[in-house]
Amino acid sequence: MPAATFEELALPLFDQLYNFAHWLAQDATEAEDLVQETYTKALRGFSSFEIGTNFRAWMFRILRNTFLTSRSGLKSTAFDQEEAEAVASSQPTPEAMLIQQADRETVRQALTEVAAPFREILLLCEVEEMSYEEIAQVLAIPMGTVMSRLYRARKALRSRLLEKIKEGPNGL
Amino acid sequence: MACDAWQEKLDAYVDGELPSSDAATLARHLRECAACAAEALDRVQMKRAVAMAGKRYEPSAQFREKVRQSLGKSRRREGAWVWRIVALPATLVLVLSLAVGLYVDHEKTQRHRVYSELTDLHVATLASASPVDVISTDRHTVKPWFQGKIPFSFNLPELQGTDFTLVGGRVTYLAQSPGAHLIYRLRQHEISVFIFQDRGDETAALASSPISMLSFNVESWTKNGLRYFVVGDVGAQDVESLSKLLRDAG
Numbered sequence: 001m002p003a004a005t006f007e008e009l010a011l012p013l014f015d016q017l018y019n020f021a022h023w024l025a026q027d028a029t030e031a032e033d034l035v036q037e038t039y040t041k042a043l044r045g046f047s048s049f050e051i052g053t054n055f056r057a058w059m060f061r062i063l064r065n066t067f068l069t070s071r072s073g074l075k076s077t078a079f080d081q082e083e084a085e086a087v088a089s090s091q092p093t094p095e096a097m098l099i100q101q102a103d104r105e106t107v108r109q110a111l112t113e114v115a116a117p118f119r120e121i122l123l124l125c126e127v128e129e130m131s132y133e134e135i136a137q138v139l140a141i142p143m144g145t146v147m148s149r150l151y152r153a154r155k156a157l158r159s160r161l162l163e164k165i166k167e168g169p170n171g172l
Numbered sequence: 173m174a175c176d177a178w179q180e181k182l183d184a185y186v187d188g189e190l191p192s193s194d195a196a197t198l199a200r201h202l203r204e205c206a207a208c209a210a211e212a213l214d215r216v217q218m219k220r221a222v223a224m225a226g227k228r229y230e231p232s233a234q235f236r237e238k239v240r241q242s243l244g245k246s247r248r249r250e251g252a253w254v255w256r257i258v259a260l261p262a263t264l265v266l267v268l269s270l271a272v273g274l275y276v277d278h279e280k281t282q283r284h285r286v287y288s289e290l291t292d293l294h295v296a297t298l299a300s301a302s303p304v305d306v307i308s309t310d311r312h313t314v315k316p317w318f319q320g321k322i323p324f325s326f327n328l329p330e331l332q333g334t335d336f337t338l339v340g341g342r343v344t345y346l347a348q349s350p351g352a353h354l355i356y357r358l359r360q361h362e363i364s365v366f367i368f369q370d371r372g373d374e375t376a377a378l379a380s381s382p383i384s385m386l387s388f389n390v391e392s393w394t395k396n397g398l399r400y401f402v403v404g405d406v407g408a409q410d411v412e413s414l415s416k417l418l419r420d421a422g
Contacts, residue, residue, distance in 0.1 A: 022229035
């Protein structure tokens with residue numbers, strides 16, 4: 001008797017996986033295809049999954065890899081090194097008060113506009129509340145890279161958010 | 173340790189990734205250092221904003237059903253006929269347990285969201301230069317001050333003979349609805365009491381006995397159509413005794 005069936009483990013992740021897929025693909029139909037394919041692939045590979053290791057990270061990793069090999073995934077992967085560096089060297093002065101007043105839609109827009117690698121790590125950390133270790137597993141990067149990328153992602157989002165608030169009219 | 177060194181650790185701290193010994197030392201530092209506390213609060217608020225903004229897309233019911241069915245189909249193909257006999261009850265159990273699981277998960281998330289918002293309000297208020305808009309230890313001054321500012325009225329307890337003192341109050345908002353935020357003091361600690369109109373569905377999952385949340389103790393209950401929250405970094409017992417005073421007053 002197996003400890004848990006695939007459905008028992010996989011179906012509770014459905015909403016989270018869909019949200020993440022939609023953010024990655026920026027399109028509802030493509031998000032559905034991604035989720036469907038993720039479940040199919042995961043079910044097929046379930047026998048190779050080791051019970052006791054992190055199932056959620058495994059599923060997110062399959063979803064992400066599926067996206068990266070898809071057509072729109074290939075287009076989005078170019079890591080915007082320039083943007084990252086520009087952000088790292090021009091830390092804006094703390095304007096916490098302004099940022100606090102940003103409404104959800106403004107934060108969403110800012111999140112849509114940061115580079116894809118930044119967006120996905122922010123979603124995994126803040127929305128999925130994954131540990132650094134889980135994120136490392138999903139993105140297949142070392143823990144140190146998780147921390148530095150997260151740091152730069154937050155900085156990028158913050159400066160994008162400040163720009164949006166200052167330019168209005170959806171800002172304040 | 174100097175503030176610069178702490179600031180490097182703030183991200184890991186708010187992400188819950190700092191080793192517990194470091195986290196405890198940093199938490200002590202945050203109580204004493206306004207600059208670092210403001211930085212920490214800023215990060216927490218940013219995290220919360222992203223968490224809320226990021227939960228954006230929901231799958232359609234049809235699509236959910238489609239995936240569920242596709243999983244069922246592939247399982248049926250694999251199974252021998254005997255499985256069909258056990259499949260129905262097993263599916264029922266599975267569906268039920270999933271439904272319960274999803275419900276519990278949802279409740280947990282909901283509770284987590286409400287409580288983090290309240291602890292944020294608590295911390296943000298205490299960090300502000302003027303935490304209360306009506307400053308008085310007299311409940312007969314504080315209570316009428318709210319008249320016309322919020323769409324309900326409430327009773328506050330007599331504190332004589334207890335260790336609690338009333339500091340004052342202000343109008344606050346939770347999920348766009350106005351409420352009263354009262355601050356009480358116990359020894360060197362400030363405790364927040366939040367009162368809102370009860371909206372059953374939103375807050376049904378909230379615990380009636382104190383629970384620990386980000387090292388704050390929180391207790392919540394409803395009475396006479398109002399939802400009360402007590403939030404503070406004092407012990408669970410103290411939160412409970414202030415809650416009892418408030419319950420008895422209403």
